[in-house]
Each structure stands twice: as C-alpha cells, then as structure tokens.
Amino acid sequence: MTETVGFGIVGAGLIAPFHLNAIRDSRGGDVIGIFDISRERAAQVAAKFGVRAFASLEEMLGDKRVQVVCVATPNHLHRDPVVQAARAGRHVLTEKPPAMSLAETDEMIEACTRAGVRFGCFVQCRVRKAVQAMKSAVESGRFGKLLHADAYMKWYRPQEYYTSDGWRSQRGSGSGVTVAQGFHYIDLLQYLAGEALNVEAGMTNIGHPGIALEDDVVARLRFRSGAEGVVQLSTALWPGTDVRIEINGANGTAVMVGETMHTWRFRDERPEDEEIRMLGNASQATGAGGAADIGYRDHMVVIQDMVDAIASGREVVIPVRSVRPTLEIVLALYQSAKQRKPVTLPITDDPTVWD
Ligand SMILES: NC(=O)c1ccc[n+]([C@@H]2O[C@H](COP(=O)([O-])OP(=O)(O)OC[C@H]3O[C@@H](n4cnc5c(N)ncnc54)[C@H](O)[C@@H]3O)[C@@H](O)[C@H]2O)c1
Numbered sequence: 001m002t003e004t005v006g007f008g009i010v011g012a013g014l015i016a017p018f019h020l021n022a023i024r025d026s027r028g029g030d031v032i033g034i035f036d037i038s039r040e041r042a043a044q045v046a047a048k049f050g051v052r053a054f055a056s057l058e059e060m061l062g063d064k065r066v067q068v069v070c071v072a073t074p075n076h077l078h079r080d081p082v083v084q085a086a087r088a089g090r091h092v093l094t095e096k097p098p099a100m101s102l103a104e105t106d107e108m109i110e111a112c113t114r115a116g117v118r119f120g121c122f123v124q125c126r127v128r129k130a131v132q133a134m135k136s137a138v139e140s141g142r143f144g145k146l147l148h149a150d151a152y153m154k155w156y157r158p159q160e161y162y163t164s165d166g167w168r169s170q171r172g173s174g175s176g177v178t179v180a181q182g183f184h185y186i187d188l189l190q191y192l193a194g195e196a197l198n199v200e201a202g203m204t205n206i207g208h209p210g211i212a213l214e215d216d217v218v219a220r221l222r223f224r225s226g227a228e229g230v231v232q233l234s235t236a237l238w239p240g241t242d243v244r245i246e247i248n249g250a251n252g253t254a255v256m257v258g259e260t261m262h263t264w265r266f267r268d269e270r271p272e273d274e275e276i277r278m279l280g281n282a283s284q285a286t287g288a289g290g291a292a293d294i295g296y297r298d299h300m301v302v303i304q305d306m307v308d309a310i311a312s313g314r315e316v317v318i319p320v321r322s323v324r325p326t327l328e329i330v331l332a333l334y335q336s337a338k339q340r341k342p343v344t345l346p347i348t349d350d351p352t353v354w355d
Pocket of ligand 1: 010075
C-alpha cells in the first residue's frame with residue numbers, strides 16, 4: 001500500500017481511545033484528529049494521542065486528509081455526523097446501534113449510497129474467529145437444519161455507569177441493555193441464523209433502582225429459517241460472566257463463550273475441527289464486568305477492513321445495511337415488551353417505545 005488512509009473521529013468519550021488505538025495499529029490507517037462538542041474532552045484525547053483537536057465537524061471535514069469518519073457519539077446522535085460526513089464525500093464507520101430508528105438508519109444508508117461512500121458499522125463481535133467459523137459452518141450447511149440460535153449475556157454494570165452521563169440513563173438515547181450492550185449479540189444471532197419472523201420479550205429492571213431503563217430481558221425469537229432463539233440479556237448480574245452464543249442444528253452444535261469456542265461438534269467430524277476447538281483467547285476480556293473491559297483488536301479488524309476496502313475498491317465486510325435487520329429485531333423486542341404480546345416482522349418505527 002503506497003498511501004495512508006486518514007481517519008477523523010467524532011465523539012471523544014469512552015470508546016474513542018479504542019478507535020484511536022485500532023487505527024494506530026492498523027496497516028495503512030492514520031488518525032488525523034478528533035472532534036467532540038466538549039472541547040475539553042477532544043483536547044484531552046488529542047493531547048494523549050498526539051493528534052489534532054478539531055473545533056467543529058465542519059473543520060474536520062474541511063481537512064482533505066480525513067477520508068474516513070468514525071462516529072462515536074451517543075446512540076441517538078449518530079445520524080447528523082454520518083449524513084454530514086457522507087455529503088462531504090467521506091467514508092463512514094458508525095458505532096452500534098446505527099441509530100435508534102429504522103427511518104434514521106435508512107436516511108443514513110441513503111445519504112452514503114447517494115454520495116458513493118462506504119458505510120460500515122462496529123458490530124465488531126462478528127469478526128471473532130469463533131464467529132467466523134460458525135458462519136462458515138452455517139453457510140456450508142454443516143449444521144443441517146438450524147434448530148436453535150441463542151444468546152445469554154449475563155453482565156454487570158454498576159449504578160454509577162448509568163448515572164455517569166446524562167444519556168446513559170435515558171430510554172430514547174439507547175441506554176437500555178437491549179439496544180446498548182445486547183445489540184452485539186442479537187446481531188450475532190441475526191448474522192448466523194438470519195432474519196427474525198416473530199419476537200416476544202419481557203423487560204424489567206432488577207438491579208438499578210431509580211433508573212428508568214430495562215436492565216434485564218428474557219426474549220424468544222423465531223427466525224425465518226424456522227430456528228428458535230432464546231435471548232437473555234442483563235447488566236444486573238454481578239460480577240458478570242462471559243456471553244454464551246449457542247447454535248444448534250440437526251447435525252451439529254457450536255457454543256462460543258466470550259470469544260472462545262467452547263463446543264464444536266458435528267456429525268461429520270473433519271480434520272480442521274480440532275483446530276477450531278482451540279479458537280479464541282480465554283483471557284481476553286469481552287465486556288462482562290465493565291464498559292471499558294474490552295480489547296480493541298476486534299475494532300482494529302473493522303478499521304483494517306475499511307482501509308483495505310478503499311485500497312482495493314471493494315465494499316466493507318460489515319455494511320450498515322447488513323446491520324439494519326438487527327436493529328429491526330431490537331426495536332421489535334421493545335415493541336413486544338411494551339405491547340405485552342409477540343410482534344411479527346417487518347415492523348415500522350414506534351417512537352412511543354421510548355416513552
Ligand atoms: N462497539 C462497542 O463495543 C462499543 C462499546 C462502547 C460504546 N460503544 C458505542 O460508542 C458510542 C459512544 O459511546 P461512549 O460510551 O463512548 O459514550 P460517551 O458518552 O463516553 O462519549 C460520547 C461522546 O460524544 C460526544 N458528543 C455528543 N454529541 C456530539 C456531537 N453532536 N458531536 C460530537 N461529539 C458529540 C460527547 O460529548 C461524548 O464525549 C455509542 O454509540 C456506544 O453504543 C460501542
């Protein structure tokens with residue numbers, strides 16, 4: 001690669017250093033600077049990493065070296081920077097969830113398509129080697145008929161996590177466990193088992209008094225493939241244990257715990273299976289006990305993919321349009337919990353779920 005790809009970051013909060021480190025460690029990526037509506041936050045991060053603190057998004061977009069904009073603002077504030085960056089001809093990587101509604105997601109996809117720029121999303125758990133092995137097995141039919149796709153996320157976040165910043169305790173900002181932390185694992189189910197047909201959810205708050213958010217969810221999914229899914233999500237279960245993703249088919253079972261392959265059994269045992277059983281790093285933190293309790297390696301794979309996609313003229317591997325069905329499932333879960341009945345997809349937005 002002869003030229004570097006310049007990145008600008010919007011939002012200098014908790015996740016921003018993960019983006020900075022990931023870009024720094026990539027081959028061909030270079031951080032140009034960061035912008036935050038809090039000048040102080042932007043200045044602090046910029047000084048720490050030796051990059052420029054932009055005074056506005058316009059200033060960042062005026063810098064021709066910035067080819068990709070990473071959007072790391074709170075969940076309900078992704079649209080404006082994404083659309084502005086796209087209109088300025090910049091490729092975009094947004095944090096998850098892409099937005100808090102299907103309409104805003106479509107608007108962003110449309111803006112990026114119209115501008116002819118790539119639009120990817122940090123649902124970085126997809127790039128884990130164990131997940132990729134499961135995806136290949138699904139695609140090659142090794143599981144046979146898919147029967148179950150389940151996610152168990154029994155995590156812990158202390159009360160202070162929710163009171164530390166205004167948006168972290170507001171429903172419409174996307175701070176409930178379903179759309180915040182759970183998004184990654186519902187995304188894995190959607191990625192592996194396909195689109196959902198029907199969902200049913202119960203949502204409660206069992207561990208964070210005075211916070212008007214769900215911190216505990218039990219849900220049932222029915223996929224179009226015919227598979228069933230059980231989803232348990234919580235941030236109330238101290239000290240928090242690694243996520244478990246289970247895929248069962250008529251001919252095989254795979255279970256990932258954290259990022260490691262816990263179970264990998266197929267009726268047609270193959271020579272490569274023994275190696276697949278060793279995938280993952282058991283000591284790598286994956287977020288069970290704290291928001292910053294993660295590595296940046298998975299983010300780096302997403303960044304590297306963008307750099308390589310630009311260099312070779314191809315699409316990114318996680319375009320936002322592939323994440324839209326995840327958002328639809330998540331929004332359907334909220335609608336189901338509110339209406340206290342199963343909800344059939346496709347759905348339209350119902351902003352009253354955030355009331
Ligand atoms: N992929 C992951 O594993 C992961 C992990 C944590 C957070 N996230 C996501 O990253 C995003 C940010 O989360 P966070 O925990 O860093 O939040 P945060 O509150 O720590 O940081 C957000 C920052 O955005 C700034 N901001 C708000 N509006 C802005 C605007 N219009 N322009 C510029 N800056 C603005 C805030 O001042 C703040 O500094 C969220 O979408 C969240 O879901 C993803």
